[in-house]
Amino acid sequence: MSLLFDSSSYTDSISSSISETDTEMSTDTSDQEIAPGVYRIINDVNSGYVVDLSGYDLKSVIAYESHDGENQKWEIQRLGPGYSIKCLFNDAFLTLDSGLMDGGKLRAIPYPVSWEILPDAESTEGKIRYRIHWPESQYVLDAPDQGGHTIHLASQRPCKPSTLWRFQVISLHTAATSFSSPTPQLMRMPEPTEFMTKRAEPKPSFATTANTVIDAEDIKIDGDGEMTITTTTTTTVTTNVKVMKT
Structure with missing residues (x-):
């Protein structure tokens, strides 16, 4: 399949406007690797068409005339040995919608997928073109x-220029905004807690004695009919000790 676009005045005007603002990757990465940042991904055959998240279902990935919408801005980040490609409109990531085959469609999902983005061997300084590969495959x-x-x-295929794309820089991530390991933070341990106790002197048990007089006439004992029984009551005092935290 070859890519043939209608060279209408509308498309020509779009191409001209993009060319005026197009920033090539050579100004940022001398080794031609993609730097983390936000890009507009432009087809090399016709720069009036860019990678676009369809406004119809917000899932399908299409080529559409360039405009300044968030659905045409893609954040490129390192993901393992490759790159994730995330749409700024809804933070959905570019991936496959069908099988790995010629004609396989694309879609955007919430889960990141790693792509291989490699510069074309025939790229020149000032015009670096890339192929976006499904990892470890022949498909782009x-x-x-x-x-x-x-x-x-x-x-x-080398003779298929429609598979070449240019990455127009919208913004590049600095070291502070790119994905990196967070700075380790020391865990603050709680200060030691001191306790003060107050000693409570135990109070001894005490006993009370009382005389109880009962009528002993009916229990048949000698004497004048009266007897004295001594009873002892023991009281135990329990003392609670409170611990105060300082």
Whole structure:
């Protein structure tokens, strides 16, 4: 399949406007690797068409005329040995919608997927072009045929320029904003707690004695009918000790 676009005055005007603001990666990465940041991904055959998250379902990934919408801005971040490609409109990541094959469609999902983004061997300084590969495969992103909009997978071939893309810089991440390991934080341990106790002197048990007089006439004992019984009552005092925290 080859990519043939209608060279209408509308498309020419779009291409001209993008060329005036297009920032090539060579100004930022001398080794031609993609630097983490936000980009507009432009097809090299016709710069009037860019990678676009469809406004119809917010899932399909298409080629569409360039505008300044968030659904055409893609954040590139390192993800393992490759890169994640996330749409700024809804933080959805570029991935496959169908099988790994020629014509396979793309979609955006909430989960990051790693892509391989490699510079074309024939890129020159000032115009670096890239192929976006599904990792460890022969398949790359390809622009749609004339009259179409669906970006799809295609087998990589040197003579297929529609599989080449340019990354227009919108903003680059600094070291502070790019993904990195957080600075270790020391855990603050609680200060030791001191306790003060007050000693309570125990009070001894005490006993009380009382005389009880009962009528002993009916219990048949000698004497004048009276007897004295001594009873002892023991009282135990319990003391609670409170511990005060200082």
